Amino acid sequence: xxxxxxxxxxxxxxxxxxxxxxxxxxxxxxxxxxxxxxxxxxxxxxxxxxxxxxxxxxxxxxxxxxxxxxxxxxxxxxxxxxxxxxxxxxxxxxxxxxxxxxxxxxxxxxxxxxxxxxx
Amino acid sequence: xxxxxxxxxxxxxxxxxxxxxxxxxxxxxxxxxxxxxxxxxxxxxxxxxxxxxxxxxxxxxxxxxxxxxxxxxxxxxxxxxxxxxxxxxxxxxxxxxxxxxxxxxxxxxxxxxxxxxxxxxxxxxxxxx
Numbered sequence: 001x002x003x004x005x006x007x008x009x010x011x012x013x014x015x016x017x018x019x020x021x022x023x024x025x026x027x028x029x030x031x032x033x034x035x036x037x038x039x040x041x042x043x044x045x046x047x048x049x050x051x052x053x054x055x056x057x058x059x060x061x062x063x064x065x066x067x068x069x070x071x072x073x074x075x076x077x078x079x080x081x082x083x084x085x086x087x088x089x090x091x092x093x094x095x096x097x098x099x100x101x102x103x104x105x106x107x108x109x110x111x112x113x114x115x116x117x118x119x
Numbered sequence: 120x121x122x123x124x125x126x127x128x129x130x131x132x133x134x135x136x137x138x139x140x141x142x143x144x145x146x147x148x149x150x151x152x153x154x155x156x157x158x159x160x161x162x163x164x165x166x167x168x169x170x171x172x173x174x175x176x177x178x179x180x181x182x183x184x185x186x187x188x189x190x191x192x193x194x195x196x197x198x199x200x201x202x203x204x205x206x207x208x209x210x211x212x213x214x215x216x217x218x219x220x221x222x223x224x225x226x227x228x229x230x231x232x233x234x235x236x237x238x239x240x241x242x243x244x245x246x247x248x
Contacts, residue, residue: 008147008248041150041248081150101157108244109130109163116246 003027004107005037008118010045011060012053017046020117021063028071035111036074037064038104039096041118044082047075049093065095076103128162135166135239137247138173142192143183147248148176149191154246156194159201166242167198168235169227170209174216177208177223195225209235 005024009016024034039046051061068075075096077087082098089098108114136155142148158165169177176192183190198206206227213219213229220229230238239245 006246040154041147080153101154102161104154105134105158105161105163108134108158108246109132109161114244114246118248 001027001113002033002035002111004111004114005034006104006107006114006116006118007037007039007043007046008041008116010042011051013042014119016117016119017043017060017064018058020115021060021067023115023117024067024073028067034071034073036076036103036107037068038107039075039077040081040101040104042085043118044077044085044087047077047082047093047096048087048091050091051093061093065093068095074103076107078104131162131164132243133164133166133241134158134244134246135168135242137168137170137239137245138176139171139247141172142176142181143186143188148173149189151246151248152191152194155198155203156201159198159203162202165203166205166207166238167203168207168209168239170212170232170235172212172216174208174212174218174223177225177227178218179222179224192224198225207235207238 005020007017007020011017027034046060053059077096077098079098079100138148138151140147155167181190181192208227208229210229210231
């Protein structure tokens with residue numbers, strides 16, 4: 001099955017991004033595909049390369065980038081939501097790209113399921 | 120884009136947006152509305168559901184001047200211009216907040232939670248916030 005994913009929260013205040021990451025891992029391990037993950041609302045903060053969690057904590061910004069590189073996942077950050085929060089190309093973490101909300105609608109159209117992770 | 124040069128889109132899915140939060144305490148409602156407009160631009164079959172505090176998004180006479188925030192409730196009245204005509208409000212959520220259909224800025228279909236559940240069950244893509 002093909003899963004599109006939508007993440008609506010940042011990497012620390014809420015569990016959404018952790019849950020989504022683990023869902024993506026589990027789905028891929030079971031042989032499913034995750035062609036695209038879309039980051040909206042505060043979810044755009046998952047793409048901030050300036051984020052520096054303490055060394056004994058997980059680093060979701062890096063984890064998403066690694067997962068995307070290993071499994072060819074398109075990590076898309078909403079441009080309008082990103083600009084509001086000061087996230088631009090020059091601080092965008094590796095593996096992410098900034099684009100429009102149309103990419104979210106496409107993820108809903110192209111995949112068998114769209115999984116929403118939020119508060 | 121999915122639109123072909125002539126005719127409609129290749130694939131039309133049922134997109135349902137569920138608004139559960141009040142309009143100004145958090146950014147969800149405002150940003151969700153932007154998503155609704157984009158889905159409509161992709162010529163998808165769009166429904167919008169309002170329940171819990173989400174029903175306040177449709178309350179008439181919103182005045183946000185003192186908040187310094189944009190009152191986006193007039194946009195709901197413009198939705199039919201984007202062919203978004205299926206607006207559903209949960210009956211129980213209205214009643215619990217002392218509201219009636221007369222208090223809302225736009226024509227909606229008021230359904231009890233069971234009927235609303237059936238509509239949500241029939242969707243292809245459900246996005247909630």
